[in-house]
Amino acid sequence: MLDENQNDSVQHRAEIRTIARAAGLPAEWADAQIDADATVTEARAAAFDEIQKRGRTVPTIRVTGSNDDPAQIQTRAADALAYRMAGGELPDASREFVGMSMRDLAAESLTRSGVSTRGMSADEVFHRSLGTSDFPLVVSNAMGKVAAQAYKAAESPLKALARQRALPNFKTSTSIRIGEMGRLEEMTEDGEFTHTNRAEAGESMSLKTFGRAINVSRKLLIDDDLGLLGDMTAAMGQAAAQTEAEELVKLFTGNPNLSDGTAVFHASRGNTAAALLPVLSEAALTAARKHMRTVKGLDGKTIINAVPKYLVVSPDLETDAEKMLATIYAATTDDVQPIKLTLVVEPRLTGDAWYLLADPASVPSIQYAYLSATQGVQIQRQEAWDTLGLKYRAFLDFGCGWLDWRGAFRSEES
Incomplete structure (x- = not known):
């Protein structure tokens, strides 16, 4: 037989479980109350609190569009x-x-x-x-x-090296760069700070429109030849990417003059490999990296530390570049500042010239832009009475240009 204390314990647990069931609470809640030695009064108050919490819960209302929209x-x-x-x-x-x-x-x-x-x-x-x-x-x-x-x-992989912009129109746009402030000056005895003038430089670019027309013939519609239509359309997208890539490659191979009248890569800037180090090698990369880290900003005094991030080569140098970087990585893993470069192979480049570029987020060198309302390739229907079927045009509003020479380095052709 159960003694009086055991009867009281069984009754106590039963009452708490009854409270839980009445409040719609799970058995785990009742077990937790029993384990905590809660009295019946305390359990009843706790159950009431749970009911109140559920009453305050705001139901989630899902709004979905009509299937007939x-x-x-x-x-x-x-x-x-x-x-x-x-x-x-x-x-x-x-x-x-x-x-x-x-x-x-x-x-x-x-x-x-x-x-x-x-x-x-x-x-x-x-x-x-x-x-x-x-x-x-x-x-x-x-x-x-x-x-x-x-x-x-x-x-093109070259887009990863550039800063993207959106332009509102086709007018020439000038990107103004404000020079470095340098270091902060100590406050004077009168409690004033020294005023500073900062140098400015600007490089211009503008958008051009490129495009082609595509006809969806009456025959194609009636024959339901979606494979052909898909191939034609994909070719338009690929042509747009090809156009962007060729425009970007021109920035490297054309070596245009900047607003100061000097070419991007020029001996006076120090951003071309010396005649003794034209070939891609660890020694050449070391010399180039040293130059980029110590290059000075617009004020001619502040070192901007343009750390190279990308090594750009043609397919002719791809294998040599991979082998060289693998050797460098294996030998410098324990260095405080090992050479870490991302290899970028642009198939439209040729020859053995190679380039280093800094991260565009810190020291941007090149830029590209789209018209703000039409970024990327666009497909638009043309009204045409001379075509049986549908007539479309694929077009691209795109432009690119150099921003600054300080984050870029080029070898000389050997």
């Missing part, structure tokens, strides 16, 4: 069309459109516009959809997605 329908249809053109990932919301042919998408667009397609031939559906539905916009959006993917995949 025209903008969302266009997006879902364009995503499905882009998937059929070039593969990739298909959003779940677009699965309802992925099995539709171009004719089906055009008919669907007409139906949403209030036009019945019953009895229409494929030619009639396409002809009507070009002017009275959102079908051309769906195709344009899908082409834009495919072109953007191809453009991104083909981007």
